[in-house]
Each structure stands twice: as structure tokens, then as C-alpha cells.
Amino acid sequence: MASPFASGGIAVAGIGLRQYKRGQAPLPERGVLVRAICDACADAGLPTTEIDGFVSYGDDRNEPVRLMPDLGMRELCWSGAVWGGGGGGIAAAFGQAAAAIASGQATAVIVFRALVQSDSGRLSGAVMQHHLNDHLLGAGLVAPAQLCALRARRMFECHSVPLSTVEELVRVSYHHGARNPQATSYGHELDVEAYRSARWIAEPFRLYDCSRENDGAGALLLVSADRARDLRRKPVYLLGVAQGTARGWGDLLENDEDYASAGFRPVAERLWQQSGLKPEDIEVAQVYENFSAQGVASLIDHGFCTYENVAEFVRFDNLIAPSGKLPLNTAGGNFAEGFVHGIGLAVEAVRQLRGESSNPVPGAKTCLLAGGPGAPTVSSAIFGTEY
Amino acid sequence: MSSPGADLPYWTALAQGVLKLPRCGGCSRWQWPAVWRCGECSSWEQEWQQVEPRGTVYSWTRTCHPFASEDLPPPYVTLLVELPQAGKIRLLGLLDPAEAKPWIGAAVVGAPGATRIGGRDIPALRWRLDG
Numbered sequence: 001m002a003s004p005f006a007s008g009g010i011a012v013a014g015i016g017l018r019q020y021k022r023g024q025a026p027l028p029e030r031g032v033l034v035r036a037i038c039d040a041c042a043d044a045g046l047p048t049t050e051i052d053g054f055v056s057y058g059d060d061r062n063e064p065v066r067l068m069p070d071l072g073m074r075e076l077c078w079s080g081a082v083w084g085g086g087g088g089g090i091a092a093a094f095g096q097a098a099a100a101i102a103s104g105q106a107t108a109v110i111v112f113r114a115l116v117q118s119d120s121g122r123l124s125g126a127v128m129q130h131h132l133n134d135h136l137l138g139a140g141l142v143a144p145a146q147l148c149a150l151r152a153r154r155m156f157e158c159h160s161v162p163l164s165t166v167e168e169l170v171r172v173s174y175h176h177g178a179r180n181p182q183a184t185s186y187g188h189e190l191d192v193e194a195y196r197s198a199r200w201i202a203e204p205f206r207l208y209d210c211s212r213e214n215d216g217a218g219a220l221l222l223v224s225a226d227r228a229r230d231l232r233r234k235p236v237y238l239l240g241v242a243q244g245t246a247r248g249w250g251d252l253l254e255n256d257e258d259y260a261s262a263g264f265r266p267v268a269e270r271l272w273q274q275s276g277l278k279p280e281d282i283e284v285a286q287v288y289e290n291f292s293a294q295g296v297a298s299l300i301d302h303g304f305c306t307y308e309n310v311a312e313f314v315r316f317d318n319l320i321a322p323s324g325k326l327p328l329n330t331a332g333g334n335f336a337e338g339f340v341h342g343i344g345l346a347v348e349a350v351r352q353l354r355g356e357s358s359n360p361v362p363g364a365k366t367c368l369l370a371g372g373p374g375a376p377t378v379s380s381a382i383f384g385t386e387y
Numbered sequence: 388m389s390s391p392g393a394d395l396p397y398w399t400a401l402a403q404g405v406l407k408l409p410r411c412g413g414c415s416r417w418q419w420p421a422v423w424r425c426g427e428c429s430s431w432e433q434e435w436q437q438v439e440p441r442g443t444v445y446s447w448t449r450t451c452h453p454f455a456s457e458d459l460p461p462p463y464v465t466l467l468v469e470l471p472q473a474g475k476i477r478l479l480g481l482l483d484p485a486e487a488k489p490w491i492g493a494a495v496v497g498a499p500g501a502t503r504i505g506g507r508d509i510p511a512l513r514w515r516l517d518g
Contacts, residue, residue, distance in 0.1 A: 134398070138502045138511030139465045139479035142454045149448035150467055157491050200451035200462075253420045254467050255477050259446075 005275065005387075010098040011228035011235035012220050012383070014044025017347045019182070019216035019338045025116040029217070033062055033114035034070045036217040044221050045232035046108060051221075053078030053106030055096040057089030058341050058372075059130055062114050078106035082243070085130025086144070087288050087342040088263075088375025092243030094346070095379065097222040107223065113343040114217035123213045123341060131376075135253050144290060145210055147254070148374055149202040152293030154260035156204060159307045161300075163204075165314040166292035169328075170195060170208055170335060172319040173289065177332025180358035184214065185336040209292040211334040218343030220350065236353045237387050239366065240275030242267045243379035251376040262294050262373030264301035264380060271380050272303070279303040282382070283364040284327045284352050286345035287373075289334050294373035299328075302370060302380065321359040330359040345369060349383050394421035396435040401510040404499045407435040408473050417474025440497030440512055442468040445477050447489045458503045462486075466514050468495055480512035487516055494518065 016039025018025075018032050025032050041048045048071040054064035055078075064079040078100040082089030090113070097109040115123055124143050132142070141147060155161045174190035177183035190208065198207035228235035246266035248257035258265065272278055279302060287302075289295030296314055299305060304326060305313035312318075313325075321327035331337040331348035338344055349367040351357045365386060371379045393409075400407035409418045413430025424431050445467045453461055464482040466489060469475050481502060482489055489495070494517040502511040 134509050134511075135394075135479055137504050137507075138481075138509040140450060140455055140459050140463050140481055140502065140504065141465055141479065142504075143452075145452070146448055146450055146454065146465065150446040150465070153446045153448065153491070200449070202452065202454075203449040251420075253477070254479060255419055 005098070005238060005240045009225050010101055010222060010238040011225045012238070012350050013223050013228040013231045013233060013235060014040040014046065014221035015219070015347045015350050016040035016043060017216065017218045017344055019214050019340055019344065021184070022213050022215055023117050025118070025215035029114050029116035029119035030062055030066065032116055032215070033112060033217040033219070034067065036114070036219040037067070037071060037110055037112065040110065040219040040221045043233060046221065048072055049074060050108050051110055052076060053097065053100050053109035055080045055082070055093040055109060055111050056113055057082040057084070057093045058087055058113060059085045059126060060113055061120055078109060082377070082379070084375055084377040085127045086375035087290065087372025088378040089243065090288065090342045090346060090371040090379065091241055091369050091381035092371065092377070092379035094222065094238055094381050095241035095243055098238055098241065101222060101224055107227070109222045110219050111222060111346070112217065112219040113341045115213070115340050116215045117213070131251060143202070145205055146202045148291040148294050149205050150254065151260055151374060152204055152291065155293055155297055159260055161296065161307060162311045165296045165310055166209060167192070167195060168314050168316045168319070169289065169295050170292050171316050173329045173333040173335035175316070175320055176330050176359045177336025180331050180337055182358070183332040183337040185332055205291055208335070211290050211339045214338040214340055216338065216340040218340055218347050220346055234354055236350045237384050239277065239382040239384040239387060240271050241379065241381040242271040242274060243377060245377050249376070260297065262297035262301045263375065263378045264298055264370065264373065267378055268302045268380060271382065275382050277366065277382060281366055282326065282368045283366050284321070284330060284361045285368040285370070286329055286333070286349045287368070287370040288342045288345055289329065290372055290374070298370050298373040302368070321357070321361045327359070327361045330357050330361065342372060353383055353385050392421070393423045393433070397421060398510055400435065401499050401512070406438050406440045406497070406499060406512065408438050408476055409433045409435050417476050419476040438470065438473045440499070441472070441517070442470040442478070442495060444489050444491055444493045444495055445469040446491060447482070456505045458505065464489060466495065468497070468514060478512060480514045482514050489516065
């Protein structure tokens with residue numbers, strides 16, 4: 001069977017993102033989500049009544065069937081979610097939507113994530129609830145930051161990754177966020193001294209090494225490429241997607257073999273094989289940074305650099321739009337655009353390839369979306385303007 | 388918070404002041420997390436062996452943000468400890484005293500105790516730097 005990716009069979013036809021300060025959404029969670037879905041459909045020029053499928057990830061609480069009345073849907077044909085509590089499944093959600101469309105089980109699938117604190121509580125608490133057990137609790141581990149801190153320390157001390165790399169990565173996100181009117185950090189460059197002297201959260205992480213949460217919802221409409229060409233916007237094609245976990249990685253009580261990594265190596269290998277692309281072919285990247293060190297680990301896992309040359313690659317100048325070799329997190333990323341469990345990164349991938357980013361990379365034809373690093377199940381996808 | 392699964396003997400032993408870890412009855416592989424069935428040799432026989440709680444620090448973090456309940460105020464240090472005598476299984480636990488300064492590779496010795504968090508006393512290994 002021909003791959004639907006190789007033939008450019010699946011496309012993103014519409015995007016919607018509503019984002020607010022944490023605790024300040026104007027509507028409860030489902031209301032915000034319906035708005036984002038309506039935005040995505042309006043963007044595409046497709047009536048919401050045509051939606052027939054949904055996929056989410058990260059233990060989203062909005063069961064698709066409950067969205068039907070507000071959207072006027074005729075029939076729900078596909079309703080799926082990626083297993084796992086963290087953001088590791090974000091790219092895999094696009095794989096599920098593609099599978100549904102390519103196999104004819106659905107025709108217009110919304111990939112979404114919604115999060116409003118008054119409904120779902122703090123994201124970090126919800127993610128951790130998924131993993132918590134008495135082994136972690138008895139060691140005082142109750143937040144993702146602490147687990148990622150343990151792994152970050154190994155990366156710094158046992159794999160010789162310089163601390164300068166995480167500072168560069170955070171600066172890049174804030175540089176882009178400062179230039180994105182929709183970003184929480186719009187107009188605010190990162191003060192490097194403030195970064196270096198910020199309070200400790202869980203060593204080696206200080207405050208600005210950590211993503212902070214927003215209320216909001218994001219939705220992306222996926223359809224067949226044939227259908228996308230009849231809609232309003234320039235299609236953005238899904239060129240590949242891989243998800244999963246290799247032996248020796250997973251929910252293993254911190255016994256993962258490649259402990260300092262972000263867990264992507266085998267998944268990224270499959271993505272490159274499947275798409276026929278290489279890291280050098282990626283022109284812009286949206287890489288989920290829950291914490292600074294995990295963002296760097298994700299870049300290493302994907303093959304953009306190695307433990308040996310990471311300091312040459314993860315440099316501010318190398319990662320900013322438009323001139324960097326790999327402009328990264330061009331809307332500001334989770335750190336500086338805002339954090340609705342990473343869905344903003346997927347939206348920015350599409351904006352970038354349409355030429356609508358606040359920090360455009362002119363002529364970019366490929367964009368990587370890397371999901372939540374360090375999660376037991378991780379996923380990555382490649383979007384493109386052509387196939 | 389979580390009901391015990393294949394690791395129930397771990398909790399039972401720890402509450403009695405002993406560290407026990409599982410080893411496959413078929414292929415002698417140390418297992419962690421605990422399993423019902425060995426995915427390598429298909430054996431359902433898991434033997435719980437008493438293990439001396441000694442190891443080396445594999446990684447550590449000092450928590451400074453008040454994430455946990457009031458029972459466990461920051462700062463406190465969490466260790467991930469590798470046990471060479473048990474197939475390099477890594478176990479988590481708090482370091483006592485909280486102001487101790489650990490390092491990767493440091494020798495530590497553990498004692499079965501408890502950690503009070505969220506209003507519960509959870510059986511847990513409490514580690515100290517060795518020497």
C-alpha cells in the first residue's frame with residue numbers, strides 16, 4: 001500500500017488557536033475549544049457541520065461526542081486519542097488523523113488540545129497524576145520538572161553538554177516570542193542576567209528553564225490533499241509522522257537506558273526513513289520544550305547535532321529566524337508564545353509554511369514538529385509545502 | 388494514590404524494614420519495574436531477594452519550589468541510586484539530611500523508613516552519603 005505521506009495525501013487545511021493567561025479564559029474549557037474549532041473551520045472555509053472526526057492527546061478531557069451539538073455535526077466517524085499523559089503524543093495525533101482519512105474512515109478530522117485551569121486544574125498536576133505512584137511520591141517527586149531535572153543533570157555532567165546550550169535555547173524562544181503579537185512574552189526580550197539569577201525550581205532548573213501554562217485551546221483541521229486544494233487556504237502537507245517507544249524506554253521508574261536523552265532516537269530514525277528526509281532537509285523546527293534541557297536533548301535525538309558538537313549547533317544565531325540554519329520555535333515556543341500543552345507549536349508549523357509566521361523563514365518548505373521530550377511515548381512529524 | 392501491582396512484595400518488605408527486589412526465576416534477570424512475567428524468557432516465576440540498600444548516585448535534584456504538600460517543605464534532595472549488586476536497578480529516595488550535598492557517583496547507604504507526603508506515610512528508602 002502506498003504511503004499517504006509520500007503521495008502528499010493528507011493536508012492541514014485550517015488552524016485555530018485561542019490562548020489566555022492561566023485562569024483567565026473567558027469561557028469554560030469546552031467553550032474555548034469550540035471557539036478554536038470554529039476558527040480552524042472558518043480559516044479553511046469548511047462548515048463545522050462537515051467535521052466527522054477528532055483526535056487529541058495528553059489525557060484531554062473533552063470527549064469528542066460532546067462537541068457534536070455545538071458544531072452541528074451530522075455524524076462522528078472517528079474519535080481517538082494518543083495514550084500518555086504528557087505532550088509526547090502531540091505529533092502522533094496527526095498520525096491518527098491521517099490514518100483515519102487515508103483509510104476512508106473519516107474525511108475531516110480535527111486534532112485538538114484544550115486546557116482551562118478552572119476545569120482541568122494545573123497541567124503539570126494533570127500530567128503527573130498520570131504517572132504518580134508511591135515510588136515517586138516517597139522520593140518527593142510530584143512534578144514533571146523534578147523528573148526532567150534528574151535527566152538534565154545526567155546530560156550536563158555525564159555527556160558533557162555545556163550549560164550554555166540551554167541558555168541559548170531559552171533566548172531563542174524569547175527572541176521569537178518578543179516579536180509575536182500573540183505571544184505571552186510579546187515585547188519582552190529575555191534578560192540574560194534575570195535568567196541566570198532566577199530562583200531555583202528543581203536544580204539544575206531555574207524559573208526560566210521551565211514552561212509555564214496558559215489557558216486555551218488549539219485546533220487543526222486535517223483533510224485529504226485533494227479536498228484541501230478546494231478549500232480557502234494553501235494546503236500544508238503531512239510528510240511523515242512517527243510515534244512510539246523503543247525497548248529500554250518508557251514508564252520505567254527512572255530506569256530508562258538512554259536516560260539523559262529525550263527518548264526520540266528510534267522514533268526520529270523511523271521518521272527520517274519514512275519521509276526520505278534528513279535533518280539537513282528541515283528548514284524550520286517547532287520543538288516542544290517542557291524544560292530547557294529536554295529541548296536540547298530533543299535536537300540531539302533528532303540528529304541535528306551530537307553530544308560532541310551540540311554547543312556549535314545550539315547557538316542563538318544558528319536558531320533564530322530568518323537567518324539561522326534551523327530557525328527554532330519561531331512563535332516563541334512553549335516558553336514564550338504560551339503553553340497549551342504544545343498545540344501552539346503545531347499551529348506555528350502551519351503558519352510558518354503558509355508564510356504567516358510573525359518570524360517568517362522565507363521560502364521554508366519543511367517544518368519539523370517534535371512532541372514532548374522525555375515522555376514515555378514520544379512522537380514527531382514533518383510538515384511541508386509540497387511533496 | 389496507586390494500588391500495588393506486581394511490586395506488592397516490595398512494599399510489604401519495605402514496611403517490615405527490608406529491601407527486596409525481584410529476580411526472574413527463569414533467566415535470573417533483575418527486573419525493575421516489577422513484572423508478572425519475564426518478557427525475555429517468558430517465566431512467571433519472580434523471586435524476591437533481599438538486597439542490601441547500598442549504591443551510587445546515578446542522578447539527583449534539589450527541589451526548591453514548593454511542589455509537594457506542606458508535609459515536605461523545600462528544599463529537599465531526591466536521589467536516583469544505582470544498585471550494582473542488583474543488576475544496576477535504580478531506586479528513588481530522599482537524601483538525609485536535606486542540606487547534604489550529593490554528587491553523581493557518590494556512595495550512599497539507604498535505610499527503610501517512610502516519607503510523609505499528602506497526609507500519608509509512604510514506605511520509602513531514606514539515603515545517606517556513605518562515610
